[in-house]
Every structure is written in structure tokens, then in C-alpha cells.
Amino acid sequence: MKDNPFSPTGIVKTTLFGGRSEYTLKILKKLNYVKSGRPASFYLYGERGIGKTALAKLIKFVSESKNKKLYDLHFLTSYYSAQQNQTFKSVLESSLNNIADQMSSKLLDKIGKRLGNLFSNGKFSIGAFGVQASYDGRETKKPDESIFIKDQFVSIVRNITKELKMQKGDDKYDGLLIIIDEMDNIIDLENAAQIIRGITTTLDFEDLGYLSFLFIGYQSGLERFVSGDISVKRLIDPIHLLEMPQNEVLETFEKGFNEAEINWSKDALKENAWQAGGYPLAIQVIGYHLLEKDEDDNITEEDWQNSIVPSAFELREKEYSTYYSFDVKQKKNSDKIMLALALAERCGVKSLSLKDIELISKVKNPRQYLTKLLKQGVVFINPQNREYVLKRGLLRIAIVFDYYICHGIEEGSRWLDEVEAEIRSIKKINGNSNT
Numbered sequence: 001m002k003d004n005p006f007s008p009t010g011i012v013k014t015t016l017f018g019g020r021s022e023y024t025l026k027i028l029k030k031l032n033y034v035k036s037g038r039p040a041s042f043y044l045y046g047e048r049g050i051g052k053t054a055l056a057k058l059i060k061f062v063s064e065s066k067n068k069k070l071y072d073l074h075f076l077t078s079y080y081s082a083q084q085n086q087t088f089k090s091v092l093e094s095s096l097n098n099i100a101d102q103m104s105s106k107l108l109d110k111i112g113k114r115l116g117n118l119f120s121n122g123k124f125s126i127g128a129f130g131v132q133a134s135y136d137g138r139e140t141k142k143p144d145e146s147i148f149i150k151d152q153f154v155s156i157v158r159n160i161t162k163e164l165k166m167q168k169g170d171d172k173y174d175g176l177l178i179i180i181d182e183m184d185n186i187i188d189l190e191n192a193a194q195i196i197r198g199i200t201t202t203l204d205f206e207d208l209g210y211l212s213f214l215f216i217g218y219q220s221g222l223e224r225f226v227s228g229d230i231s232v233k234r235l236i237d238p239i240h241l242l243e244m245p246q247n248e249v250l251e252t253f254e255k256g257f258n259e260a261e262i263n264w265s266k267d268a269l270k271e272n273a274w275q276a277g278g279y280p281l282a283i284q285v286i287g288y289h290l291l292e293k294d295e296d297d298n299i300t301e302e303d304w305q306n307s308i309v310p311s312a313f314e315l316r317e318k319e320y321s322t323y324y325s326f327d328v329k330q331k332k333n334s335d336k337i338m339l340a341l342a343l344a345e346r347c348g349v350k351s352l353s354l355k356d357i358e359l360i361s362k363v364k365n366p367r368q369y370l371t372k373l374l375k376q377g378v379v380f381i382n383p384q385n386r387e388y389v390l391k392r393g394l395l396r397i398a399i400v401f402d403y404y405i406c407h408g409i410e411e412g413s414r415w416l417d418e419v420e421a422e423i424r425s426i427k428k429i430n431g432n433s434n435t
Helices: 021-034 052-064 088-100 105-118 143-166 189-205 219-227 230-234 246-259 266-276 280-293 301-318 333-346 354-361 367-376 393-407 409-430
Strands: 041-045 075-081 131-133 139-141 175-181 211-217 236-240 379-381 388-390
Touching: 021 041, 021 052, 021 175, 021 211, 021 236, 041 052, 041 219, 052 075, 052 175, 052 211, 075 088, 088 143, 088 175, 088 189, 105 143, 143 175, 143 189, 189 211, 189 219, 189 230, 211 219, 219 230, 230 236, 246 266, 246 280, 266 280, 266 301, 266 393, 280 301, 280 393, 301 393, 333 354, 333 367, 333 388, 333 393, 333 409, 354 367, 354 409, 367 379, 393 409
Parallel strands: 041 211, 041 236, 075 175, 175 211
Antiparallel strands: 131 139, 379 388
């Protein structure tokens, strides 16, 4: 049985990473500045399934690899994924200990002797402080705690950096790259920006700016982060990760097919790859099912047709359930709007106006729901006609099949035919058919 390189349950393999050159080179170029003591940090944000963690994994790989074609970087790196309601102090502490795990015991002991109670039993420890409840019931840090956290983190990094710079050969590093994923999980994220600004400016002033942070999360987390200290914007590059363009989607599929050592129809690939919507997770899921369904080591149109529906159902459980209410007859207003857009696309109408959506979905004042769907990245506005479009092809399939599941084949087919006839009628009357 052939090896399946596509990974629908994990992070995209570095060897299977396609495209993203603009984002990658921007980050690597600035990491090259860090080699000379000029700090640079980044906040990578985007929708669920857009490939943020996969890109961070690639950056980590290159920043450690001494690749002479990519700035010859040799960083000591740490990756940590924040847990729900974890404090920023705890996240920083875990990141430092991730770095400690990669250092020799001899070097670690040497650093630890100068740190006193900040280093104990082979681990770095940032002092514990009290918390107080905010007006909304969440814990927030006392004002002085941010200063203590900053000072102690700087003390640890200062000593690590000085020692690493004195080493020779493979033990000498360009600097530290600390990657923190799932930033939105951090309970006191509003206070993190002040700490980061303090850390960065202090080390830079001491000519020890060999430190870079790569934060990963959603736009809402970035907004919370920046709200704590607006000045941090001068020190952090926000990088909005968007959908992959079609050429990069094709590249990723082709890399997977090549790695599996199989043939494929280029025409079938071009005809069907759009259904991934430019989302790396969708590419991985579809690619996985393509190879599982294939029986002759040649991906054809038939293989694509046999793989799309299973892929849509898998993403329904993994991803789409956060946007749409599956397996229930009584749909929310946002669901009804998405169903209208899905059915419009099914019968060849690529976009709907606000008035069209109201008529088809029977939802009054749909704009308020569309605003949320736009923010979630489920729909977008066509810049040419300012109408609304459902963003993901597999989501459309999952939504349509859900109606059959909830109402039965006969009733579902009759209702869907009626709605599609209504859609065609509406678009014809409005004179702006997109069929």
C-alpha cells in the first residue's frame, strides 16, 4: 500500500508545504536582522485551517537549518502552544524551559549559577504573583507583576544570549526564536504586549537584541494583545495569512502526488483543486481521500468525484461545525443565510445581493448576521458587484447534504428544487444573473 503523505489530522509536513513564499521570505529576512542584534517579532494571524501553524513549523525548520540560500540562519528555537486560560507568565516560562531542554547540562548549569532562584532543578522559574478579578470576572495581573515578569525574563534571556554568543561551532547560535501558538487561549493577553515591549526594548538597549517572538492566533487575539499597549505596534509585524492562490494549491497537491510516487491527470487537478478554497487543511483532507480512494496509482476525475463528498463530511466534523448547525432541522438565521448562498452556488449563481439573501433565506435584516460571517471568513464580498459569496466549496457540499440528512431524500430534494427555482427566478427578475 502506498504511503499517504497528506495529513488531515496533523500539521502539514514541511516537505509538503507549498507556496507561501511572500510570507516566508518576509519573516526570514527580518530574522536575518536579528543575527546582528536588531530585534524583530511577528504576530501571524488568520482563520482556522488557513495554515498558520504549518507556516510557523516551516519558519522554525529554516531558522535552524543554516541554509545558505535562506540567510544561513542558526537560531535556538522554542515552540509552545498555549492552553485554555493559561497565564502569559506561565507561557513564557514554558517557552524558556523548552529552550533549556535543548541546551547541554554543562552550559545550563553555568547559566543557572548566575540566576539564583530563577533557576532550580534544571528549570527556569519566573516568580509567582497574585491575581485579581477584573470587572468581567476574568483574572487580570496586578500592575507591578508585568514589571517583575519582564525583568526576570530579561535576566534569563540576557544570560542565555551571552553564553550562546561565546560558544563555537554548532553550539554558537544567531539568537533565540520563541514561537507561541494559540495566543487567544491566554487569559491575560491584554497585559502581554506591555511585557513584550519591555523585554524587547530592554534587550535592544543593552545591545542584546538577539531575540525574536513569533506569535500565532486569530485577529481577535491580535486586537486584545495590542489593546494592552498600543506602542507594541512599532515592535511587532502583524502578518495576515490569507487563502493560498490557485498556483500554490496546485503546487501542494503535486508535491503530495510526487511524494506518493503516483501519476495524476493535470486537467482533473485544475478542474477540482478550487474546492479546497485555498485552505491548507482542506487540501490535506482532500489529498488524503484521493490517495485512499485511488486503486491504480493514477488520480483521475473519477477519483476526485469519489473523494469530494467524504472530504466535505470530514471537514464538517473538524472545522465547519463552528460555523453551521449540522444535524438539526431548526436552523439559526446565520445557517439559513449560508444555506441560501450554498444553494445559489449549487445552481450556478455565484453571488447574492443583500435583498436576494433576504428573499431566499426569509431572514429579516440579514446584514447583522452577514457581518459576523464576514468576520469569521465564511463568506466574502465580491469586489466586482458587492454581492455575497460562500467562501469554501466543501462547506457548500456539507451544507446541502445536511439538508438531505435532516429531512430525508424525498422531502429534501423537493424543497431544494423549489428553492433553486426561486433563486433562478429572483436573479432573472433582478437582471443580474451570474449563471
